[in-house]
Every structure is written in C-alpha cells, then in structure tokens.
Amino acid sequence: MTRRALLMLQIVTGDPRPITRQITDGIKRQIAGGDLLPGDALPSVRGLAQQLSINPNTVAKAYAELTAEGWLLSRTGLGLFVAEQRQRLSDEERERRLAEAVDRFVSDVIGLDYPQQTILDRVAADLSNYETKKTA
Amino acid sequence: MTRRALLMLQIVTGDPRPITRQITDGIKRQIAGGDLLPGDALPSVRGLAQQLSINPNTVAKAYAELTAEGWLLSRTGLGLFVAEQRQRLSDEERERRLAEAVDRFVSDVIGLDYPQQTILDRVAADLSNYETKKTA
Amino acid sequence: MTRRALLMLQIVTGDPRPITRQITDGIKRQIAGGDLLPGDALPSVRGLAQQLSINPNTVAKAYAELTAEGWLLSRTGLGLFVAEQRQRLSDEERERRLAEAVDRFVSDVIGLDYPQQTILDRVAADLSNYETKKTA
Amino acid sequence: MTRRALLMLQIVTGDPRPITRQITDGIKRQIAGGDLLPGDALPSVRGLAQQLSINPNTVAKAYAELTAEGWLLSRTGLGLFVAEQRQRLSDEERERRLAEAVDRFVSDVIGLDYPQQTILDRVAADLSNYETKKTA
DNA sequence: GTGGTCTAGACCACG
DNA sequence: GTGGTCTAGACCACT
Known part of the structure; x- marks a missing residue:
C-alpha cells in the first residue's frame, strides 16, 4: 500500500531561488526529515502544478532532477515515488x-x-x- | 600613506560561480581576513582585468557591487580604496x-x-x- | 586557449531514441573517445539547434543532463565546456x-x-x- | 500432454523497466533458458494478473507482444502456449x-x-x- | 489517468 | 553573444 503524500509546499514569488529549486529543496527536505517515506507516492505533475498555480513543465523538471539524483523513482503510468535512499556518490x-x-x-x-x-x-x-x- | 594591494586573486575555470562572484568573494574574504586594510588602494580595473585575463567590464561590475555594499570607497580621480568601515545593513x-x-x-x-x-x-x-x- | 568543437552529430528521425538521448550519447562517446578534450568549448545551444534543425530547448536539455552528470561544465555567459572527468559515483x-x-x-x-x-x-x-x- | 507452467515471475517496484517489459523479459528468459518448454501452457491473463497484483490489461499486452514475436502461440479456447519454434525475424x-x-x-x-x-x-x-x- | 518528449517563444543574468 | 528559467500547448507510451 502506498501513501499519497500531501506535500506541504508553497512557492514564494519573492524567493530568489527559481521555482524548480524551491520545489526540489522542499521535497528533499521532506524526504530527509522523514515526512516522506520510501515508497510514498508523490502528487501528480499536473496536480501539483495546479495546486501551486505553476506550469506542469516546471513541476516535471523538478521531478526529473530529483529522479536523476536518486531521490525519486519514476514508474511510467503509475506516477512518481520516493526511492530507497542509497549512497550514490563517491x-x-x-x-x-x-x-x-x-x-x-x-x-x-x-x-x-x-x-x-x-x-x-x-x-x-x-x-x-x-x-x-x-x-x- | 596608502598601500597598493597585490590582490592574490585567481579565477578558477572549473569554479561554478560566475567570474564576478569569484572576484567579489575573494576581495571580501581578504578584507574580512585582514589581508586588505582600510585605506588600501585596489588595483585598477584595467590592471586587474589584464592580470586575470578577463573582460574589464567584469572587473568594473565586481568593484561596483563591492562599492554599493560599502566594502570599497571610490575617491574620484584616485581610484578605489578599502572602506574605513562598511556601511551597516539594516x-x-x-x-x-x-x-x-x-x-x-x-x-x-x-x-x-x-x-x-x-x-x-x-x-x-x-x-x-x-x-x-x-x-x- | 580553448578549442571550439565541431561535433559531428546527426539526428536520425528513424532512431527509436529520443533526440535528447541521441545528443547526449553522441557527445559522451566523443568525450570518451578523446575527440573532445577537457576544456574544449561546445557549440552554443542556439548554434547546435540550428545545425541540427531542432528546438534550442532540446539541445539545452541534453546539455543540462550532461552537465548534471559531470561530463560538461557550464560557465554562464561564456558557454559550455568539456569537464575534467572524475569518479563521481560510488x-x-x-x-x-x-x-x-x-x-x-x-x-x-x-x-x-x-x-x-x-x-x-x-x-x-x-x-x-x-x-x-x-x-x- | 501439456505442462501448466508456474512462471516464477515477480514484479520489482524498484525496476525502471515498465511492467509490461518486466513480464516479457521474464518469460523470454525462461523460454530461452529451457525453464519453459514448447507446448507448455501459460497462466491465464487473469490468473497472472492476480498473482502479480497488477492490471490484467498489462498482462494481456505482454502476452500479445510475445505472441506477435512468435514466442507464444494462441490456441483459441485453450489459452496460450510456448511456441514450438519461434518465428524467425528477417x-x-x-x-x-x-x-x-x-x-x-x-x-x-x-x-x-x-x-x-x-x-x-x-x-x-x-x-x-x-x-x-x-x-x- | 500517469510521466516523458518536443516545439515555440518570452524573459533574465552574465560577459 | 552565452546559458537558464518559465510558460503554453501538442503528442506519445504505459497502466
């Protein structure tokens, strides 16, 4: 059984960080802090985009970065999930x-x-x- | 009496920071660390640009930022000097x-x-x- | 002195690989094969896009992936360069x-x-x- | 006499391959490795779907691909069987x-x-x- | 429904 | 001139 995460994220327009960075930082912190557990499902690209009132591509980019860095795992057709954390870097x-x-x-x-x-x-x-x- | 600073600065190509940032960081650290003292004169824009093999505009921009933040003081006709005490931010x-x-x-x-x-x-x-x- | 690479790349429409993958694969192979050396400058995003008759964003995405994986190094305002190769992964x-x-x-x-x-x-x-x- | 195959298959959530691919790969390897012999019957679509806790459509799609490539043979009313010899590709x-x-x-x-x-x-x-x- | 790819065009910071 | 970000919308594969 997979939990569907709520993702307490908010985009601050005055923040000097680009939106993508705000999203990745927020998710990384929630994973590192144990609010998101391995196996948890993330909000859909379109859903989060609507929730944050931003373009879906922006969310997709943030998710893609987190996936590339090993934080998330993509299962096509099913969605994105928090990955098991492992030591990827030398x-x-x-x-x-x-x-x-x-x-x-x-x-x-x-x-x-x-x-x-x-x-x-x-x-x-x-x-x-x-x-x-x-x-x- | 004014010392003419040597400015042990070097631009590292592998550094992800933009060149302007490398210059401002380097100078700020030298002032904070006491290697540059209030009243010391800085190298001229053209001189530093040549020394670092970079565009003079880049040096000028770095100097402008440091002056705006109160690290440097411009004495027209004489050049730039390390400020006596920085302008305090709120x-x-x-x-x-x-x-x-x-x-x-x-x-x-x-x-x-x-x-x-x-x-x-x-x-x-x-x-x-x-x-x-x-x-x- | 930096070499400006020619990049013998061609996009094959019949190729099952997405365009981005074709670009990243091609560049990785040229770096691994020694045709591109550390420090070499890559064609500009816009230039390569025009050369390949594809959207600049597609090239930018490919470059971004290679940068994230440590193959390339971005120097804002100057362009992209082949990075020193190092062991990044555990x-x-x-x-x-x-x-x-x-x-x-x-x-x-x-x-x-x-x-x-x-x-x-x-x-x-x-x-x-x-x-x-x-x-x- | 037809053997009813057990199909030691398991879907790995951490696997980057789409589920359909995991199924086709698994079956192909079992046939190629001799664990499944020509004439062996495969589990029903619904049965395998239930066993793997996945959508029956996904299983049906995997079976369809394997049939199209000549690994499996459909005998209407009886089910699917491992083909005697695969259809040779050109x-x-x-x-x-x-x-x-x-x-x-x-x-x-x-x-x-x-x-x-x-x-x-x-x-x-x-x-x-x-x-x-x-x-x- | 899900994510992934590609195109198109605007805007910004850096040099 | 350079790359980077964001928006908008189309199309595809997978479930």
Whole structure:
C-alpha cells in the first residue's frame, strides 16, 4: 500500500531561488526529515502544478532532477515515488560538494557581522530538523 | 600613506560561480581576513582585468557591487580604496540574508549524508579564518 | 586557449531514441573517445539547434543532463565546456548501473539467435573504440 | 500432454523497466533458458494478473507482444502456449536489433569506467545462462 | 489517468 | 553573444 503524500509546499514569488529549486529543496527536505517515506507516492505533475498555480513543465523538471539524483523513482503510468535512499556518490564527490557548499556559505555570511557562534547555531538548528527525524 | 594591494586573486575555470562572484568573494574574504586594510588602494580595473585575463567590464561590475555594499570607497580621480568601515545593513536585511544563506546551505548538504557535527566543524573551520584575524 | 568543437552529430528521425538521448550519447562517446578534450568549448545551444534543425530547448536539455552528470561544465555567459572527468559515483552505484545495463542488453538480444561469441565480438568492437583512444 | 507452467515471475517496484517489459523479459528468459518448454501452457491473463497484483490489461499486452514475436502461440479456447519454434525475424531485422542493442548498451556503460574485459565478462556470464541450457 | 518528449517563444543574468 | 528559467500547448507510451 502506498501513501499519497500531501506535500506541504508553497512557492514564494519573492524567493530568489527559481521555482524548480524551491520545489526540489522542499521535497528533499521532506524526504530527509522523514515526512516522506520510501515508497510514498508523490502528487501528480499536473496536480501539483495546479495546486501551486505553476506550469506542469516546471513541476516535471523538478521531478526529473530529483529522479536523476536518486531521490525519486519514476514508474511510467503509475506516477512518481520516493526511492530507497542509497549512497550514490563517491567519497571524493561528496567531499567536493561539501567543500563547495561551505565555501559559498561562508562567502555569503562574511560581512554580515554576525558572531561565529550565532551563525553556527543557526546552521545547527536547521540541520537538526533532519538528523533527528531520520534516526527516529 | 596608502598601500597598493597585490590582490592574490585567481579565477578558477572549473569554479561554478560566475567570474564576478569569484572576484567579489575573494576581495571580501581578504578584507574580512585582514589581508586588505582600510585605506588600501585596489588595483585598477584595467590592471586587474589584464592580470586575470578577463573582460574589464567584469572587473568594473565586481568593484561596483563591492562599492554599493560599502566594502570599497571610490575617491574620484584616485581610484578605489578599502572602506574605513562598511556601511551597516539594516537588521532586517542582515537577518534576511543570513536566513537565506543558511537555508540554501542546508539544502545543498542534505543528502550528502555527513554527520551534523562534521558539517558544523567544516563551517567553523572556514569561518574562523576571518573571526580571529579581525579581532587580532 | 580553448578549442571550439565541431561535433559531428546527426539526428536520425528513424532512431527509436529520443533526440535528447541521441545528443547526449553522441557527445559522451566523443568525450570518451578523446575527440573532445577537457576544456574544449561546445557549440552554443542556439548554434547546435540550428545545425541540427531542432528546438534550442532540446539541445539545452541534453546539455543540462550532461552537465548534471559531470561530463560538461557550464560557465554562464561564456558557454559550455568539456569537464575534467572524475569518479563521481560510488562503487555500489557503478555496479548497480552496470548490472542494470547488462540485464537489459541480454534481454534485448535473447531470441535474436546470434551465437554468444558474435554478440560479444560486436560489443567488444564498439567498446574498443573508446578504451584505446582514451589511453592513447 | 501439456505442462501448466508456474512462471516464477515477480514484479520489482524498484525496476525502471515498465511492467509490461518486466513480464516479457521474464518469460523470454525462461523460454530461452529451457525453464519453459514448447507446448507448455501459460497462466491465464487473469490468473497472472492476480498473482502479480497488477492490471490484467498489462498482462494481456505482454502476452500479445510475445505472441506477435512468435514466442507464444494462441490456441483459441485453450489459452496460450510456448511456441514450438519461434518465428524467425528477417536477417535485416535481426541485425538492426542487435546493432541497436549494442549501441545502447555501450552508451549506457561508457563513463562507468570499467575495464573493457570486465564488461565483456559480465555480459558473457549472463548470456551463458541461456546458451548452455538451450544446447543441453 | 500517469510521466516523458518536443516545439515555440518570452524573459533574465552574465560577459 | 552565452546559458537558464518559465510558460503554453501538442503528442506519445504505459497502466
């Protein structure tokens, strides 16, 4: 039996991230946080597009990216489902991506004049939403 | 007396960041890290463009952004200098930028499957390069 | 100095593969075969679309897939370039993909009534186009 | 005397192949491997559909494809049976299919960075499951 | 009904 | 000039 996910997503027009990114980020977080479990069915492309009042192609693109990255699994005619999570990337690639993300993040927050600890706390707070739920 | 900065900058072709961003990031980090001091003069647009083998327009754009954000100060006829103290952003703007950066960062590293502590350590390590130098 | 690649590609309408796949396959083979070297610039999206008489979006999609898979590197405003090849996938993922490809291939050729050796020779012939050139 | 085949088939949800393809592949392999012999009766459309918990239309479509390709033989009122000998495809068609399969396979495994010999060994191993049984 | 592909054309950021 | 995003609508295969 497959659960049909509700997907609490909302598109924010003022968000600097492109719509596709907002969708992929939202879904990744829900999977990482345990709100979406492997095997769960996602809303249909057309359905989510209507719900968010955006073009179906935009949803399809977001879904395609998540599928390519191994988060989702497409079963033609049936729909899209949350995939079993597995380690797809090599250690070198993971390290490279972490380094890149850290570099970008630090460049972003430099000059905002926040104490280092404040920044770390904020990251930890956001991050811990996922660590804990996944192991629960 | 004004120091004429050397600007140890290099454009990395493999870097996903646009060139403008690479320049602004590099300069911001050098100022935050104390390698560039208030009053130091920056290389001329043409000079830096030649040094980096890129289009002068790109350098000019990077300088313009840094000036707009208060990192640099233009003294007409003399060139650009590191500003005495940066123009403070409003608290709302600072908070907005921090939240956005954290959000993006967490989305980037989710799914890389690193322990939370590892991620925090990496951020702290990069961040502390600047904290310490600034207070020194 | 960057080479601007010629890209001997042609779209075959009778080909069962979608156009996007024909493009990605063709480029992957040229990279794997050493006809395209890291750093080489690819034809522009619009240019290749015109050359192949297809929609620019189709080319863009093919390029985007190759970029996501690490074959190409996008430098906004400059164009797309052949990336340095590195091991992006974990050993488990590589093994999984190989197994899947073998399984599909065998299913495809079963019942064609070719001797096993004939099939292997054909695979070897195609495969060796790339192995040898890469090490050369 | 006709044997009623058991058909050790199972639909794998994680499989990227459409369900119809999973069925046809499975049956073809069992025939090629000698597990299903000419004259053996196949499970009814409804029975197999129920056994696999899938839509009867899907089973019917798979059976229709196999019948069209000469693997199965329909005896009206009695059901479907494994054909005595498959209808031979034209040499041109066989060659076309082999070339297409090889082309696709090589495109799939390029970039996985396996030594050519490893790939060939894997294909040979899978392939020999059928060659040997058929000649035995 | 489902997702996937392709076309067409507009708009934006970067160099 | 470059690629990237989004919209709109047509067509196909699979269930």
